Amino acid sequence: MANLAAVVGIGQTKYTTKRGDVSIAGLVREAAANALEDAGLGWDDIEAVIIGKAPDMFEGVIMPEIYLTDALGCNGKPMLRVHTAGSVGGSTALVAASHVQSGTFKRVLTVAFEKQSESNAMWALSTPQPFSVHLNAGAGGYFAPIIREYMRRSEAPYDVGIKVAVKDRLHGARNPLAHLQKPDITLQEVEESFMLWDPLRFLEACPSSDGACAMVIASEDLAEQSPKPPAWIRGVAMRSEPTMYAGREEVSPQAGRDCAADVYQQAGITDPRRDLDCAEVYVPFSWYEPMWLENLGFAAEGEGWKLTMEGATSLDEGGDIPWNPSGGVLCSNPIGASGMIRFAEAARQVRGDAGAHQVEGAKLALGHAYGGGAQFFSMWVVGSEKS
Amino acid sequence: MQQIAIVGYQQSDCVSWAGATNEVELIMPVLRRVFDQVGLANAQDVDFVCSGSCDYLQGAAFAFVAGVDALGAVPPIKESHVEMDAAWALYESMLKIRMGHAKSALIYGFGKSSPGELPIVLSQQLDPYYLAPQWVDTISLAAMQARLMLDQGLITERDMAEVVARSRGNALNNPHAQLSGDIAVDELLAQETYVSPLRKSDCPPVSDGASAVIICTVEQAIEWGVPYAIISGIDHRIESHNLAMRDLTDSVSTRQAAQGAGMADGSVDVAELYAPFSHQEIILTRALGLGENTQVNPSGGVLAGNLMMASGLSRIGELFNRITSGEARRGIAHATSGPCLQHNLVTVVESA
Amino acid sequence: MSEEREMITGIEAPIYLQYKFTAGSAPARFLSQVKKGVLTGQRCPGCQNVYCPPRGSCAACGLPTEEEVVLSDKATVQSFTIVAIPIPNNPIQPPYIIANLVPDGSNISFIHLMSECVNEEVHIGQRVQALWKPEEEWDYAMDNIRYFKPIDEPDVPVDRIGTMPVTGWEG
Numbered sequence: 032m033a034n035l036a037a038v039v040g041i042g043q044t045k046y047t048t049k050r051g052d053v054s055i056a057g058l059v060r061e062a063a064a065n066a067l068e069d070a071g072l073g074w075d076d077i078e079a080v081i082i083g084k085a086p087d088m089f090e091g092v093i094m095p096e097i098y099l100t101d102a103l104g105c106n107g108k109p110m111l112r113v114h115t116a117g118s119v120g121g122s123t124a125l126v127a128a129s130h131v132q133s134g135t136f137k138r139v140l141t142v143a144f145e146k147q148s149e150s151n152a153m154w155a156l157s158t159p160q161p162f163s164v165h166l167n168a169g170a171g172g173y174f175a176p177i178i179r180e181y182m183r184r185s186e187a188p189y190d191v192g193i194k195v196a197v198k199d200r201l202h203g204a205r206n207p208l209a210h211l212q213k214p215d216i217t218l219q220e221v222e223e224s225f226m227l228w229d230p231l232r233f234l235e236a237c238p239s240s241d242g243a244c245a246m247v248i249a250s251e252d253l254a255e256q257s258p259k260p261p262a263w264i265r266g267v268a269m270r271s272e273p274t275m276y277a278g279r280e281e282v283s284p285q286a287g288r289d290c291a292a293d294v295y296q297q298a299g300i301t302d303p304r305r306d307l308d309c310a311e312v313y314v315p316f317s318w319y320e321p322m323w324l325e326n327l328g329f330a331a332e333g334e335g336w337k338l339t340m341e342g343a344t345s346l347d348e349g350g351d352i353p354w355n356p357s358g359g360v361l362c363s364n365p366i367g368a369s370g371m372i373r374f375a376e377a378a379r380q381v382r383g384d385a386g387a388h389q390v391e392g393a394k395l396a397l398g399h400a401y402g403g404g405a406q407f408f409s410m411w412v413v414g415s416e417k418s
Numbered sequence: 419m420q421q422i423a424i425v426g427y428q429q430s431d432c433v434s435w436a437g438a439t440n441e442v443e444l445i446m447p448v449l450r451r452v453f454d455q456v457g458l459a460n461a462q463d464v465d466f467v468c469s470g471s472c473d474y475l476q477g478a479a480f481a482f483v484a485g486v487d488a489l490g491a492v493p494p495i496k497e498s499h500v501e502m503d504a505a506w507a508l509y510e511s512m513l514k515i516r517m518g519h520a521k522s523a524l525i526y527g528f529g530k531s532s533p534g535e536l537p538i539v540l541s542q543q544l545d546p547y548y549l550a551p552q553w554v555d556t557i558s559l560a561a562m563q564a565r566l567m568l569d570q571g572l573i574t575e576r577d578m579a580e581v582v583a584r585s586r587g588n589a590l591n592n593p594h595a596q597l598s599g600d601i602a603v604d605e606l607l608a609q610e611t612y613v614s615p616l617r618k619s620d621c622p623p624v625s626d627g628a629s630a631v632i633i634c635t636v637e638q639a640i641e642w643g644v645p646y647a648i649i650s651g652i653d654h655r656i657e658s659h660n661l662a663m664r665d666l667t668d669s670v671s672t673r674q675a676a677q678g679a680g681m682a683d684g685s686v687d688v689a690e691l692y693a694p695f696s697h698q699e700i701i702l703t704r705a706l707g708l709g710e711n712t713q714v715n716p717s718g719g720v721l722a723g724n725l726m727m728a729s730g731l732s733r734i735g736e737l738f739n740r741i742t743s744g745e746a747r748r749g750i751a752h753a754t755s756g757p758c759l760q761h762n763l764v765t766v767v768e769s770a
Numbered sequence: 771m772s773e774e775r776e777m778i779t780g781i782e783a784p785i786y787l788q789y790k791f792t793a794g795s796a797p798a799r800f801l802s803q804v805k806k807g808v809l810t811g812q813r814c815p816g817c818q819n820v821y822c823p824p825r826g827s828c829a830a831c832g833l834p835t836e837e838e839v840v841l842s843d844k845a846t847v848q849s850f851t852i853v854a855i856p857i858p859n860n861p862i863q864p865p866y867i868i869a870n871l872v873p874d875g876s877n878i879s880f881i882h883l884m885s886e887c888v889n890e891e892v893h894i895g896q897r898v899q900a901l902w903k904p905e906e907e908w909d910y911a912m913d914n915i916r917y918f919k920p921i922d923e924p925d926v927p928v929d930r931i932g933t934m935p936v937t938g939w940e941g
Contacts, residue, residue, distance in 0.1 A: 033517040051779035054547060086479035087501065091785045092550070093474045093543040094501055097756040100656045107674060110656045110761065111510065114501035116480055122498055126510055133516035149546075149780075173881075175851030176870050183894060183928075229852035229865070267519075271467075271497035273487050273829030277819030277877035277932065286494035403483055407497075440794025443826040446834055460832050477789035487825060490832025533789040542785060551783040 035417060036131040037254035037261035038378040039138075040070025040247035046210035046363035049148035050241040055090060056102035059144050062243035063103055066140065070247040071258040074104035077247070078136045083113040083123025083143040084367030085402075090149045103142060115271075117313070117402025119143065120244065120370025121409030124398075125267050127248050128411070132264070137250045144243035145365035171236055171316065173404065175228035178318040181282045182230065185321070187336035189230070192317035193221045196235045196361060198345045199314070203358020205346070205387040210240045210363040235317035235361075242365035244372045251417075262378035265395070266297030266412040274404040287326040287401065290408040295328070298395070298412035304329045304343075307412070308393040309353045309380050311373035313400045315360045320344065324354075327399065346388065356380065356388040370400025374411055381415045420516050423639035423646035424767065426632035427735030428452040432596035432723025435532045436626035441471075441481055445488040445528050445628045452524070452630040456644055461489040464632065465520035467497040468511045470504030470527040471727045474539050485528065496520065503527060503692075504629070505730030505753035505763050509652055511633060522634035527728030530626045536726065543756060545659060556694075557621055559757045561613045563666045564697040568615055572667055573700055575615065579606040581696040582619045582721060589718025596623050596723035620696040622724035629728040631735050636770075647741040647767050649734075653678030654763035659756070666758050669705040675764040676706050681750050684768070686712045688740050688749035690733035694720055698759055702752060706764075712749075716740060730754065730763065737767045744769075796826040796835060801910040803840075807902055811876045813837040819877040823912070842874040843900035845918060846926045852889050862917070867892055871918055872932045879932065882912070886919035895925035 042065025044050070050058055059082070067073060080103050087093050096112040103110070113123040120143040127141030181187070200216045203209035216234075224234040254261040270290035272279070291303070300306040312327070314320045324335030324344070329352060342348030346356050355361070357376040360369050377398035379385040385393075394415045401408050428451040436444055453460060461467050467489060471482045482499045489495065496519075500506045504527025511523035537555035544550045567573045580603055589598030601619075612618040639646040655671035655678070658664055676682070689712050693699035699721075703714060717736040720729045730753025740746040748768045755761040793801060796812060800823050803810045811820040812835035814828030821828060824835050850869035867884035869892070884898060898918040908914045 033519065086473055088473060088479045090546065091542060091783075092546045093472065093540065094755065096502075096656070097543050097760060098545045098659050100659050100760075105656055106658050107655055107671065109654050111506055112501050113498065113510075114482070115499050116483065126498065126513070129510070129513040129517050129519075133513040135513060135516060169855075172851060172853055172868050175853075176849035176868070179851065180849045180894065225854060226852070226865075227854050228868075229854075231851075269496055269498060270494040271486055272491050272494040273489075274483060275825075275878055276492060276828065276830035277814075277817065277821070278830075279878075284494075285492075289494050403480065406483075406486075438792045438795045438798045440792065440797065440826055443794050443796065443834070446827060446832065449832070474787075477787060477791070484825070487827045487829040488832050490830065492830040533791060534787055539787055542787075546783065547781065550785075551781070 033132040034134045035251040036128050036248055037263045038246050039249045039254050039257040039261050040066040041375045041379055042066030042069055042245040043208050044242045045208050046240045046242040046365060055146050056099055058146055059099055059142050059243045060102045062245040063140060063142050066245035066247050076138060077140045079109040079130055079139045080105045081111045081123055081127035081139060081141040083119040084145055085119055090146055115402060115407050117366060118370050118400040118407040118409045120368050121374055121400030122269055124371050124374040125269060125409055128264050128267055131248050131250050137253055139248050142243060142245040143368040143371035145367040146241045147239045148241050171228040171231055174316055175231050177281045179230060181322050185333040185336060191321055191336040191339055192235045193218050194339055195317035195320040196221045199355050199359045199361040201347050202356050202388055203362030206357045209358040210238050231316055237315040237360045237364040240363050240365040242368055244368045244375050246375055260382045262381045262413040263417050264411060265414045266294040268293035269409045272406050274406050282322060283326045284405050286406060287408045290410050291327045294410045294412055303327060304352050307395050307397050309356055309390040310397040311376040312354055313360055313370060313373055320354060353390050356390055373400055374398035378413045381413050421636055422512055422515055422633050422649045423636050424631060424633050424649060424738040425639050425644045425646045426452045426455040427738045429594050429629035429732050430627040431594045432625035432627050432725055434624060436530055441484040441528055441530060442487045445485055445526060448628045448630050449488055452632055456632050456642060461495055461524055464522040464524045466511055466514045466523040467495055468507035468525050469499050470502050470507040472501055475726055476530045476533050503727050503730035503753050503755055505734060508631060508731060512652060515635060521638045524632050525731060526628060526630040527731045528628035529726035529728055531624045531726050532626050536624050556757055557613045560695040561616045563758045564615050567667050567697055573697055575607060576603060577700060578620055578696040579603045581699045582606055585715060585718045585721040588716050589722035592717045595718050596625050598718060598722055622694045622720045625723045625725050627725045629725060629732040629735060631731055645742045646770050647738045648770055649765060650768050651679035651766040656761040661758060669701050669759045669762060672702055672705045672762040675762050679764045679766045681764060681766055684748050686750055687746035688713045688716060690717060690736045691715055691752045692720055692730050692733050692754045694724060734765050741767055741769050794826045796824040800824050804914055805908055805910050807908060809841045809843050809873055811839045811841050813839055820875060821878055822873055822876040823880060839875060841876055845871040845873040845898050846931050847894055847896040847898060848872050848879045848931050849894055850892055865889055877932050883917040885917040895928055897921050897923035
């Protein structure tokens with residue numbers, strides 16, 4: 032059986048379009064130092080460092096752990112670099128947790144980052160290949176047709192995405208670290224924003240951010256001595272499937288459903304909407320909230336949009352299952368870190384340490400990340416209690 | 419610490435150019451062979467899969483995603499990836515087994531280095547503000563390291579040539595080697611220097627290919643009824659990226675990793691060292707305190723064929739072959755990453 | 771003097787690396803046919819599904835696809851998006867359609883452009899056909915097809931898209 036492990040420190044940077052005041056090393060160190068301070072620990076208390084980010088081409092630094100070892104106090108320690116596309120922030124947290132859950136380490140530091148301002152992510156993803164036509168349409172161009180298919184199947188009204196875009200920005204306005212600060216956003220403003228990839232409007236898509244997120248994960252005995260409440264890791268799961276294969280279900284991928292079932296089973300969750308208090312879910316495009324509500328079992332197939340429209344996922348409307356109280360990826364998107372931010376924000380909730388976006392009395396929370404063509408999934412469930 | 423068994427290892431030929439073959443086409447035959455070796459149908463028969471690769475080798479982001487297309491990952495599988503040599507993917511897989519979330523794992527590494535200019539590509543591993551813009555390639559950095567050793571009288575060029583001659587000779591018994599042959603030390607020394615003081619023969623060839631390993635719990639290995647070797651220890655350590663802060667004539671992090679892996683707890687009959695340059699094999703041998711009782715790189719090592727992102731995993735696999743064939747009872751495999759041996763991993767493998 | 775200068779917060783350090791790209795042997799066979807104006811797929815020896823363009827494996831089974839299948843250049847719209855961002859070096863002006871298209875005889879879609887259509891009338895299940903560039907411009911590239919345009923054939927029912935062994939859906 033896996034050893035118990037817990038998050039005992041969380042550190043983030045402010046998310047913003049361009050952090051010109053720090054280097055890549057300065058950015059990751061800032062998040063890591065914040066996590067250590069939160070845990071009441073110093074660099075020497077850390078036994079290993081697990082780092083994650085999206086493709087190296089986003090900053091043009093190959094295997095950046097090699098250069099970042101000094102900034103993260105790693106000399107003489109083990110350092111591991113994870114890369115699982117957009118889900119990497121989540122999988123990095125899981126690999127870090129496995130260092131402790133396997134009984135191999137007592138306390139590790141994990142960091143995920145992206146400094147998108149230092150290169151051009153769109154370009155990095157668009158090296159031309161002759162067997163596909165070169166459209167340069169980005170992630171929105173890939174996901175918009177899948178969203179359209181969801182709309183067709185579910186017969187959801189056209190404005191569900193608009194509602195999510197507003198809801199997450201209002202959540203983000205409670206979170207001083209969130210990149211987009213739009214406390215006065217309205218449905219009309221989103222609806223009138225530029226249609227980028229029909230049916231996705233400009234304000235229904237995530238921004239491009241610089242930022243880093245870090246966590247300290249410790250064994251049961253050390254976590255119990257921690258100055259602040261630990262977030263106990265109650266379940267961990269990853270799943271992958273190929274990008275393209277005949278008959279693939281793209282709207283509600285099997286890998287996501289299997290991953291959720293696995294993590295719920297470990298955490299003793301039978302009805303996620305009832306058993307969980309909140310969820311931080313990777314929603315880079317507004318419509319992915321209703322789609323993931325169904326994929327993750329919070330709603331029956333074709334019914335996810337109803338939860339959104341009822342306000343069930345909204346803090347401001349007093350919903351029973353707030354999704355992305357931090358503002359989510361729609362407010363801050365340092366790609367490689369985005370998944371870890373979901374995992375860390377879930378942990379903040381169950382530690383009762385989420386400030387103005389705290390879900391009152393949250394005891395059990397889901398952190399979720401996905402990547403590639405919605406084919407790589409990583410999830411964890413964290414709780415205020417050990418079991 | 420829980421013992422973990424190695425039950426399968428396969429590697430493709432190291433070739434200087436894999437032709438039109440793409441990544442998935444490079445990986446599939448190797449996976450087929452390793453599944454057959456253990457008697458498995460495909461990746462559905464293991465509990466976890468982890469791979470190692472580097473997008474920049476072939477020059478396309480998310481190159482590793484193509485690897486998933488080789489696995490038969492429908493229904494979905496538990497899978498992860500490190501942008502490191504696959505030896506570190508094996509490390510991650512061992513954690514998964516130790517935490518009880520898997521009983522078995524497939525690990526594979528692949529690299530197609532031929533499309534780019536590898537030493538120059540790897541210059542972009544360096545500090546992006548101070549070093550990478552100078553485009554210092556990996557061969558030049560290794561040459562500076564060799565120069566330090568020569569000028570301090572720690573090695574001679576003949577020592578380096580002897581490493582190469584032994585590598586080429588040993589590689590005659592390795593059907594997957596790219597460079598092999600009987601070459602006299604004097605013949606090597608007669609060659610011109612390439613990046614002084616290194617001769618071309620002191621540098622690894624650029625190779626395309628893949629390798630794969632299957633590990634599992636000892637109980638699972640017994641249940642499968644296949645020959646196995648035991649991983650009794652594994653550890654890895656990184657050191658400063660600032661080359662001026664390191665003693666480049668030594669490898670402190672290799673020694674730390676060997677200590678953590680428990681190398682000294684028994685004899686070392688064989689050592690498979692990931693030493694891309696001839697002088698680095700001498701650094702590693704000395705840092706590890708290996709003596710005459712240890713056979714170094716019976717496969718020929720990476721001077722005979724260097725599958726970037728898979729060579730470290732292959733070292734572990736080669737050790738598995740020595741031990742299951744009865745040629746050795748206990749040994750170590752080493753993997754490295756970064757310029758001038760910055761990051762090192764040591765695995766101790768024993769007979770069952 | 772120095773205190774009057776703006777602080778330097780970044781440097782330009784462009785990275786140029788050259789690669790000799792190879793598509794893979796399965797894609798190379800496909801591209802050789804595209805050069806001749808023919809769309810082909812490859813069949814999985816396991817699940818029998820046909821992949822176009824073939825990438826070397828049936829990703830579901832993890833098996834090499836060997837058998838080549840000649841496909842029609844007619845296709846069905848599986849889904850689409852209307853894009854408002856111009857494509858660099860492409861004469862097509864926004865708003866234009868990017869669609870997931872399943873060519874007849876294939877079991878999987880690829881992404882391509884649609885044109886000569888009323889954007890608002892494009893729909894899932896719609897029938898389209900390739901408009902090829904002039905033959906003298908053909909190369910080893912999917913760009914040989916300039917775009918797909920609607921044809922006067924009945925829509926394919928949504929649940930049959932990608933599952934039909936069709937050449938010419940007759941309704």
